[in-house]
Amino acid sequence: MWFVNFLRKSLFARLKAKFMSLYAVQNYLKILPYVRPYWIRALAAVLITIPIGSMDAVIAWSLKPYMDVVMVEKSTSSTMYIPVLIIVFSILQSLLNYLATYLNTWVGRKIANDVKIDLFDKLMHYDAGFFDRSSSGEVQFRFNQDVDMACNGLLSNLKLFTTRVFSSLSLICVLFYNSWQLAIVAVLVLVGALYPLTTVRRRLKSVVSKTIFSGAEVMTHYNETFSGNRIVASYNLYDYQGQRFRETLKTVFKLGIKMIQRTGMMSPLMHFVVSLGIAAVIWLGSYLIVTHQITAGNFVSFITALVMLYNPIKSIGNNYNNVQLALMAMERVFSLLETVPAIVDKPGAKELKTIEKEIEYKDVCFEYLPGKPVLKDINLKVHIGETIAFVGNSGGGKTTLVNLLPRFYDVTSGAVLIDGTDVRDLELNSLRDKIAVVFQDNFLFNGTIRENILLGKEDATEEQINNAVRSACLEDFVRSLDAGLDTQIGERGVLLSGGQKQRIAIARAFIKNAPIVILDEATSALDNKSEAVVQEAINNLMEDRTVFIIAHRLSTVRNADKIVVVNYGEIAEIGSHDELLGRENSVYGSLYRTQLK
DSSP states (O other), rough: OHHHHHHHHHHHHHHHHHHHHHHHHHHHTHHHHGGGGHHHHHHHHHHHHHHHHHHHHHHHHHHHHHIIIIIISOTTTTHHHHHHHHHHHHHHHHHHHHHHHHHHHHHHHHHHHHHHHHHHHHHOOOOOOHHHHHHHHHHIIIIIIHHHHHHHHHHHHHHHHHHHHHHHHHHHHHHHHHOOOHHHHHHHHHHHGGGGGGGGGHHHHHHHHHHHHHHHHHHHHHHHHHTTTHHHHTTTEEEEEEHHHHHHHHHHHHHHHHHHHHHOOOOOOHHHHHHHHHHHHHHHHHHHHHSSOOOOHHHHHHHHHHHHHHHHHHHHHHHHHHHHHHHHHHHHHHHHHHOOOSSOOTTOOOOOOOSSSEEEEEEEEEEEEETEEEEEEEEEEETTTTTEEOOOOTTTSHHHHHHHTTSSSSSSSSEEEEEEEGGGGHHHHHHHHEEEEEEOHHHHHHHHHHHHHGGGGGOOOOOOOHHHHHTTOHHHHHHHHSSSGGGOGGGTTTTTTTHHHHHHHHHHHHTOOOHHHHHEEEETTSOOOHHHHHHHHHHHHTTTTTEEESSOOOOGGTSSSEEEETTTTEEEEEEOOOHHHSSTTTTHHHHHHHHHO
């Protein structure tokens, strides 16, 4: 019975290995479209490795006539060309090696850049949920470092392997030329030495995924410390952050050691097997020389070829590990490229040209995590030109509600409709072109004020820019700057105050000139003076537009056409400021009076 179980497990393991190898080959073939534009250089880089590897055999082959003529016959007349031939071939080999390295690097980086461009395009189109689930370190690692490891690492190791393959083939020919008996022993030992490489992928795979996660976590620590440097300093978090970083490095260290434990014995094992092969060849070769089956020149030439063949084999384990890591990185890269973002255009999606009547939330339910509803059966109609304010408890679902309109997320059930058409049936770009968003913490890109304003409309005229600056109450601030609109603002607008950032974001929304405006806590983080200026800019932005306001400060929403109180994912009440204050036991009235106090 145990024998049957053994056979079954063995057969299953073989089938699984075969399936995985076929799957791996299928993944590797996916890189061919990226190689195609550079196939001439890529092919040249591979073809150059043929003479590079084959020239190793020249030195070993030349030793036979040299030994037989010089050492045995004591003559030099017919062997004077051999040292010159070796020098010429070595120079040629060195030049070809340089050319192959250059071509491999050029092709590898070109391919890596093309893959990174496609991945970056994919990254920009991922839904908000992807960024909620992923850390910055993970994104950098998977979208950048994995590509370098896959493309550059694979091609550089490919050069090494193809060179050694052709070198090995030419050297094996020299072995058989000198003695077929010794060559058979040498080849059998070579096969035995290479056998451990067949288990590398299985040994590496489980550890590599954990190592990648830990490596991404290290990057996240750097990103958090960079972005949160003021928090680290103001709260004296040096020990806290340092301890977290040390714990992560400890995990990375353990995984690195585990990888060495699983694969580190291969090179020593191969070294031992190769040493046995050399010992066997010397023992058998001595017998063949004594029995006059081979000459001393044959034996010296054979041993030289054998050492040249075996020496790279002893260290090939480490290179093979790197190749497997590169191939695994390639699989991860193509799994990303093949992932379809959760929010995309439906086939036959319609272009949203104008918004004429209303926006409706119909029986809308939403969950970030299955079984944990954030919005429950939301029903709301907003007529074009109205200003709607959402207020209520923190975490009640206000921001989620407005995020469903531009499809940052899709509803779990129900529908968000524009003029009776589900937003999921509209072209995503045309939908978002009709919506301008001003967040509480607006992201500004590294560059100038002008460049950040023009993100709303890249082809805006100077007159449109000036109108936006004036409407956003930025005129005095811009006039006070030496470089005006061309002033550099630093990464994330670090050189600006909160109010200045908000007004640039409002100017960006003005330039976009979208019919729908979403104001998500646009003034909540500002002091009273900054709020007054920003509120004036917001009032200008709201004119003749449909506006969705999320606010904690109820004084900013008094003039809204409708105030929607959202508590715990449900609409508690709807009405104007005066209507809600006049109602008995009004939730809004209670909130308003609490803030007044």
